[in-house]
Amino acid sequence: xxxxxxxxxxxxxxxxxxxxxxxxxxxxxxxxxxxxxxxxxxxxxxxxxxxxxxxxxxxxxxxxxxxxxxxxxxxxxxxxxxxxxxxxxxxxxxxxxxxxxxxxxxxxxxxxxxxxxxxxxxxxxxxxxxxxxxxxxxxxxxxxxxxxxxxxxxxxxxxxxxxxxxxxxxxxxxxxxxxxxxxxxxxxxxxxxxxxxxxxxxxxxxxxxxxxxxxxxxxxxxxxxxxxxxxxxxxxxxxxxxxxxxxxxxxxxxxxxxxxxxxxxxxxxxxxxxxxxxxxxxxxxxxxxxxxxxxxxxxxxxxxxxxxxxxxxxxxxxxxxxxxxxxxxxxxxxxxxxxxxxxxxxxxxxxxxxxxxxxxxxxxxxxxxxxxxxxxxxxxxxxxxxxxxxxxxxxxxxxxxxxxxxxxxxxxxxxxxxxxxxxxxxxxxxxxxxxxxxxxxxxxxxxxxxxxxxxxxxxxxxxxxxxxxxxxxxxxxxxxxxxxxxxxxxxxxxxxxxxxxxxxxxxxxxxxxxxxxxxxxxxxxxxxxxxxxxxxxxxxxxxxxxxxxxxxxxxxxxxxxxxxxxxxxxxxxxxxxxx
Amino acid sequence: xxxxxxxxxxxxxxxxxxxxxxxxxxxxxxxxxxxxxxxxxxxxxxxxxxxxxxxxxxxxxxxxxxxxxxxxxxxxxxxxxxxxx
Numbered sequence: 091x092x093x094x095x096x097x098x099x100x101x102x103x104x105x106x107x108x109x110x111x112x113x114x115x116x117x118x119x120x121x122x123x124x125x126x127x128x129x130x131x132x133x134x135x136x137x138x139x140x141x142x143x144x145x146x147x148x149x150x151x152x153x154x155x156x157x158x159x160x161x162x163x164x165x166x167x168x169x170x171x172x173x174x175x176x177x178x179x180x181x182x183x184x185x186x187x188x189x190x191x192x193x194x195x196x197x198x199x200x201x202x203x204x205x206x207x208x209x210x211x212x213x214x215x216x217x218x219x220x221x222x223x224x225x226x227x228x229x230x231x232x233x234x235x236x237x238x239x240x241x242x243x244x245x246x247x248x249x250x251x252x253x254x255x256x257x258x259x260x261x262x263x264x265x266x267x268x269x270x271x272x273x274x275x276x277x278x279x280x281x282x283x284x285x286x287x288x289x290x291x292x293x294x295x296x297x298x299x300x301x302x303x304x305x306x307x308x309x310x311x312x313x314x315x316x317x318x319x320x321x322x323x324x325x326x327x328x329x330x331x332x333x334x335x336x337x338x339x340x341x342x343x344x345x346x347x348x349x350x351x352x353x354x355x356x357x358x359x360x361x362x363x364x365x366x367x368x369x370x371x372x373x374x375x376x377x378x379x380x381x382x383x384x385x386x387x388x389x390x391x392x393x394x395x396x397x398x399x400x401x402x403x404x405x406x407x408x409x410x411x412x413x414x415x416x417x418x419x420x421x422x423x424x425x426x427x428x429x430x431x432x433x434x435x436x437x438x439x440x441x442x443x444x445x446x447x448x449x450x451x452x453x454x455x456x457x458x459x460x461x462x463x464x465x466x467x468x469x470x471x472x473x474x475x476x477x478x479x480x481x482x483x484x485x486x487x488x489x490x491x492x493x494x495x496x497x498x499x500x501x502x503x504x505x506x507x508x509x510x511x512x513x514x515x516x517x518x519x520x521x522x523x524x525x526x527x528x529x530x531x532x533x534x535x536x537x538x539x540x541x542x543x544x545x546x547x548x549x550x551x552x553x554x555x556x557x558x559x560x561x562x563x564x565x566x567x568x569x570x571x572x573x574x575x576x577x578x579x580x581x582x583x584x585x586x587x588x589x590x591x592x593x594x595x596x597x598x599x600x601x602x603x604x605x606x607x608x609x610x611x612x613x614x615x616x617x618x619x620x621x622x623x624x625x626x627x628x629x630x631x632x633x634x635x636x637x638x639x640x641x642x643x644x645x646x647x648x649x650x651x652x653x654x655x656x657x658x659x660x661x662x663x664x665x666x667x668x669x
Numbered sequence: 670x671x672x673x674x675x676x677x678x679x680x681x682x683x684x685x686x687x688x689x690x691x692x693x694x695x696x697x698x699x700x701x702x703x704x705x706x707x708x709x710x711x712x713x714x715x716x717x718x719x720x721x722x723x724x725x726x727x728x729x730x731x732x733x734x735x736x737x738x739x740x741x742x743x744x745x746x747x748x749x750x751x752x753x754x
Binding site for chain 2: 165168169171172175176178179180182183184187358359361362363365366395398399400401407408415418419422426446449450452453456457460463464467
């Protein structure tokens with residue numbers, strides 16, 4: 091779909107992003123001039139740090155991806171919310187405090203704390219890089235999805251915009267500002283999603299989004315020709331001749347018959363009333379021939395109750411397919427284990443002064459993130475019936491939902507989401523460049539560097555990572571960002587969790603065991619993803635039937651594989667002599 | 670060395686409270702996933718205020734995570750009070 095731009099929306103967006111960047115630089119400079127880069131972290135109040143946890147964690151995947159999945163497929167998107175939050179339980183109860191007791195500050199240092207092994211440093215640095223890159227892809231794709239409806243720019247322009255802005259931030263500003271910027275973003279994101287939810291409940295449910303007459307069930311066709319030209323129903327795409335927005339309510343329960351709308355509803359009444367209604371969704375069929383790629387979007391009326399239970403996105407669940415169930419179980423296991431294995435989340439645990447403050451801030455983080463994930467259900471369902479969805483791109487559901495209320499709200503929501511992407515991407519590029527400069531070049535390769543050289547290598551690595559992230563962000567345009575981040579969780583959980591858990595709870599763990607577990611977990615999960623049906627179909631553009639892997643999410647196999655490799659290799663190598 | 674032993678002891682007691690609560694959550698999360706895998710039709714049952722079991726379980730799991738984490742810091746706070754670090 092083509093999207094009209096509004097000067098007011100652009101002005102609000104630009105002002106918001108400029109404000110956050112200004113704040114970031116100002117705090118960054120202040121942090122550097124005070125008692126140093128990292129010392130300032132110890133002074134952060136636990137409540138501020140807790141909300142910053144939420145700001146850090148609620149990336150484009152949570153906001154754009156989950157809302158889009160719920161709007162397009164119903165309840166299954168909410169399963170991501172449940173899994174993403176459950177991961178924090180593992181982080182708080184099992185991993186975080188013992189790791190803090192080891193008294194280390196980075197993930198690689200923690201795993202290596204008892205051994206001083208070059209093999210562990212190398213394996214962990216590479217796994218940090220791989221996880222960071224896979225986490226970067228959905229952020230960049232999300233950035234592209236945001237600027238398309240807001241600024242009227244193509245997807246690639248949004249990706250480049252974020253890539254350049256973030257690389258600029260990382261190269262010029264400091265890390266200390268991140269906590270405050272994430273605090274502000276976290277608060278604003280939850281606050282404005284709360285406002286949106288109140289507006290959704292206040293609007294209630296409206297048949298055909300308040301448009302006159304019944305919903306239009308005419309199929310629509312979008313063709314993309316080999317030369318890139320886009321045709322809608324056989325004619326060139328233009329503002330006058332474009333895809334109709336989709337996603338409406340077809341009918342309400344009988345008690346509202348004749349009125350066409352419910353008026354304001356309470357949170358539970360909204361869900362219960364929707365369950366008794368019918369909605370218009372659409373089936374998308376894609377074919378390819380010499381004239382290009384053709385997508386036919388066929389609207390169809392369905393009971394909303396079908397969409398408010400599992401099985402809309404994970405198709406085989408209701409049909410009883412074993413492979414589909416394994417794929418689903420694998421994803422939910424990866425989400426559960428992944429959060430506690432993400433290097434940039436673990437590092438954040440060290441930013442407050444003591445264990446009690448760290449615990450309290452984690453709980454504030456969990457509460458904030460929990461509230462947000464409850465809101466995602468209403469945002470997604472609100473978008474599903476808003477009459478404003480772009481059937482070609484699920485990532486735009488949340489911004490377009492805001493647009494269904496007002497352009498100002500749309501600009502504010504887009505700006506918050508955009509700065510969320512900026513912050514998350516900056517953090518990931520920082521973590522990745524640190525892995526290159528500190529772990530790979532200095533510790534593994536043994537290159538002695540002055541402070542100045544370390545900074546320069548880190549900045550060069552940041553620029554390199556920025557370019558890689560931009561390229562991948564353009565390549566993965568058509569993917570839902572929530573789905574993409576699931577891959578990052580799979581790799582993180584497979585590579586890092588076995589080593590982390592066994593190091594903490596099994597004294598017989600050896601350095602060779604850790605190195606092997608990280609290497610095998612990472613390689614196996616990465617190879618599985620690259621050979622999966624989803625990648626075959628959506629990335630390589632070849633038939634998914636040719637893919638050798640039985641299902642797309644590797645965690646169910648590769649997480650236990652990591653544990654097995656660690657135990658076997660540890661038992662085959664001499665026991666460590668510590669303790 | 671004694672400092673290291675202190676911190677190790679601290680982490681062991683943390684693990685006992687944390688692991689117990691973790692066990693509770695694994696049962697809740699695992700139980701829900703088993704329900705999704707084994708009986709998706711059951712999840713369509715209306716249970717609470719006209720809301721179906723799928724949504725009630727999902728919201729319940731989110732609330733449970735928050736409640737258990739609050740229980741955890743309260744337990745840890747009372748553990749810290751006798752003067753242990």
